[in-house]
Amino acid sequence: MDNKVKMQAKKVDFFYGKNQALKNINLDVYLNRVTAMIGPSGCGKSTFIRLFNRMNELVPHTSLRGRISLDGQDINDPSVDAVDIRRRIGMVFQKPNPFPKSIFENISYGLKVNGIKDKAFIEQKVEDSLKKAVIWDEVKDRLGDSALRLSGGQQQRLCIARCLAVETEVILFDEPCASLDPISTAKIEELILELKKDYSIVIVTHNMQQAARVSDYTGFFLLGELIEFGKTQDIFTAPKDKKTEAYITGRFG
Amino acid sequence: MERHFDTELADLKCGILKMGDLVEEAIIDSVGALKELNKARAERVITEDKVIDECELKIDEECLDLLALRQPMAVDLRFITMAMKISTDLERMADLAVDISQRVLELADRPPLLKPLVDIPKLTLLAQRMTRDVISSFINKDVDLARQVILCDREADDLRNLVQQELLHDYISKNKANISRAIPLLLVARHLERICDHATNIAEDVIYMVEAKVVKHHIEKLGQEGQA
Numbered sequence: 001m002d003n004k005v006k007m008q009a010k011k012v013d014f015f016y017g018k019n020q021a022l023k024n025i026n027l028d029v030y031l032n033r034v035t036a037m038i039g040p041s042g043c044g045k046s047t048f049i050r051l052f053n054r055m056n057e058l059v060p061h062t063s064l065r066g067r068i069s070l071d072g073q074d075i076n077d078p079s080v081d082a083v084d085i086r087r088r089i090g091m092v093f094q095k096p097n098p099f100p101k102s103i104f105e106n107i108s109y110g111l112k113v114n115g116i117k118d119k120a121f122i123e124q125k126v127e128d129s130l131k132k133a134v135i136w137d138e139v140k141d142r143l144g145d146s147a148l149r150l151s152g153g154q155q156q157r158l159c160i161a162r163c164l165a166v167e168t169e170v171i172l173f174d175e176p177c178a179s180l181d182p183i184s185t186a187k188i189e190e191l192i193l194e195l196k197k198d199y200s201i202v203i204v205t206h207n208m209q210q211a212a213r214v215s216d217y218t219g220f221f222l223l224g225e226l227i228e229f230g231k232t233q234d235i236f237t238a239p240k241d242k243k244t245e246a247y248i249t250g251r252f253g
Numbered sequence: 254m255e256r257h258f259d260t261e262l263a264d265l266k267c268g269i270l271k272m273g274d275l276v277e278e279a280i281i282d283s284v285g286a287l288k289e290l291n292k293a294r295a296e297r298v299i300t301e302d303k304v305i306d307e308c309e310l311k312i313d314e315e316c317l318d319l320l321a322l323r324q325p326m327a328v329d330l331r332f333i334t335m336a337m338k339i340s341t342d343l344e345r346m347a348d349l350a351v352d353i354s355q356r357v358l359e360l361a362d363r364p365p366l367l368k369p370l371v372d373i374p375k376l377t378l379l380a381q382r383m384t385r386d387v388i389s390s391f392i393n394k395d396v397d398l399a400r401q402v403i404l405c406d407r408e409a410d411d412l413r414n415l416v417q418q419e420l421l422h423d424y425i426s427k428n429k430a431n432i433s434r435a436i437p438l439l440l441v442a443r444h445l446e447r448i449c450d451h452a453t454n455i456a457e458d459v460i461y462m463v464e465a466k467v468v469k470h471h472i473e474k475l476g477q478e479g480q481a
Contacts, residue, residue: 193257212322236321 003030006200007052007089007170012066014047014056021047023224025066029170034192034201036211036232039221040247045204048221049172052202053089054082070170087114090163094175096155098147098162103130103139106147106158110166125165132198133161134191153184160191164199171195173203177210189214208248212236220244258323265315265336266392269343272308273388276343277381279305279350280448284377286357287441290364295354305347312340328462335462339391342451342458346384349444349451356437356444367424367434376412376445379405383452390456394463402456403468409449416442 007029014022022044029035029052037045050056051068054075068075075085087110098106107126116122126143130136135157139150147158156176163171173192177185192201192214205211211218212232219229220241228235228244239245246252279298286294316337319325325333360366383402390398420439424431457469 190255190257209324212324233318233322237317 003028003033005029006031006071007202008067008069008072009048009051010067010069012048012051012064012068014044014051014065015063016059017061021224022051025226027219027226027229029200029202030217031200032196032198033216034196034203034214035217035219036215037202037204037219037221038206038208038211038247039227040252041206043221044224045219045221046174049174049202049204052170052172053086053091055086055091057082087166088168089170089172090166090168091172091174092156092159092163092176094178096152096159096179098150098155098158100146100148102144103147103150103158104143107161107165110162114166129161129165130158132164132195133157134187134194135161151184153180153187156180156184156188157191160188160195164195168199170200170202173201173205175205176203178206185210220247222247258319258325258329261315261319261323262329262332265312265319265333268308268312268315269336269339270388270392272305272312272340272343273384273391275301275305275308276347276350277384277388279347280353280377280381280384280445283350283353283357284373284441284445286354287360287373288370290357290361290366292358292361295357295361298354299351302347302351305344309340309344313337316340331462331465335391335458338458339455342455346448346451349448352444353441356441359437360434363434367431367438368419372412372416372419373438373442373445376409376416376442376449379409379412380445380448380452383409383449387452387455387459390459391462394459396460396463399456399459399463403453406449406453409446413442413446 005028009025009027012022012025013020025048027035037049039045047056051064052075056062056064064076070085070088073080075089099109101109104126107129108122111122111125116125127136127140130139135154138154139145139158147155150158160171177188180188189210192203195201196216203211203215215232217230218232218235220227220235220239220243222243228239228241230240234240235244236248239248279301282294283298285291286298316333319333323329383405386398387402389395390402417439420435424435454469457467460466460468
């Protein structure tokens with residue numbers, strides 16, 4: 001596997017007030033690979049993924065040390081626009097969060113915000129994004145319906161399509177299947193495996209089996225530290241650290 | 254819904270197919286070397302065995318990864334666990350071809366062959382056919398073919414017994430000087446019969462994989478089923 005670094009965390013410390021939530025994290029996210037973060041609740045994995053598109057700066061009394069880069073550029077550099085970063089690095093959350101608008105508008109919104117007015121272009125982009133997110137066949141005859149009428153699994157795929165429309169490069173998934181049934185979960189997982197051909201993906205999951213199924217690389221977090229990072233097959237068949245082994249075999253956590 | 258997992262399972266199947274072909278080739282070459290008392294051909298079987306060993310390691314690693322990473326269930330779980338067992342049997346079959354080749358090296362130092370080969374070639378053809386059929390039954394999930402392979406095992410035992418009796422009664426008991434050239438032939442028959450046993454094991458695994466039915470250690474019952 002030939003790997004090119006897409007995003008990189010270097011010596012990252014993160015604080016909520018005086019509480020240190022992340023300690024000296026060094027981790028590479030590779031281009032066209034799925035990187036999973038696992039670990040028990042409160043280990044810092046969600047905090048970490050939120051640093052990748054500057055979501056944590058919206059939380060008061062937080063501070064960051066270290067460097068997070070996208071294609072070698074520090075995403076926290078004052079010259080970098082946070083909105084542009086969030087376009088290039090999309091995020092899908094635990095609970096699907098479609099806008100209370102039509103299915104079509106959910107996808108076209110990002111394009112319009114980015115100043116695109118060409119109607120034919122927008123229509124094509126909506127169709128392409130919905131197709132890529134494997135939801136087109138289910139919604140093509142009712143694009144004017146409210147997105148809120150879709151099932152949870154469909155809403156989640158719509159949210160993925162929303163990221164794709166604005167030509168995101170990295171997709172961050174924060175527990176994307178936590179509120180979905182097993183069939184919808186399987187569809188999202190298949191979709192992630194398909195999307196990695198064109199995008200770089202980071203996924204935070206409580207579900208270790210899910211990390212095993214979808215990712216190429218896995219990082220195990222515990223108490224704000226990255227205990228082990230490596231190829232998913234190595235982490236799940238022969239982890240190097242005893243704590244990783246104990247966690248993935250269900251001995252604690 | 255098409256699954257990415259299916260591609261991985263197909264790759265695993267290809268690995269078993271490739272290993273099966275190599276094992277069949279090793280069996281043909283080892284007995285071919287015996288017929289010709291060809292040391293070079295026997296040595297080639299011995300050297301090439303490492304390729305088959307590598308196949309086994311690769312298949313085992315793939316199976317382990319699939320078990321750990323995909324958490325297979327039902328038919329997928331049976332497929333992967335049986336693929337692991339089948340690769341072990343195939344590797345043992347290849348080792349037996351190596352054993353035959355080593356007997357060839359012993360015999361080649363004391364030419365000519367003690368007797369013309371009659372039943373050993375028959376046993377070889379049977380071992381070869383059972384190997385090919387059992388791999389085919391695995392690839393095509395063909396339980397009827399797997400059952401036929403199991404039923405052939407008795408024929409293999411009978412042929413081995415024929416070789417054994419002939420060598421003991423007509424050669425060893427009549428002239429002790431024949432022992433050094435008779436024992437390797439006895440062992441070759443034994444090795445070929447063991448190859449058929451491994452093919453039978455694989456056939457039993459194939460039936461378990463497809464039907465989730467355990468037929469191990471119930472060969473008589475299966476014979477009746479086959480005749481019915």
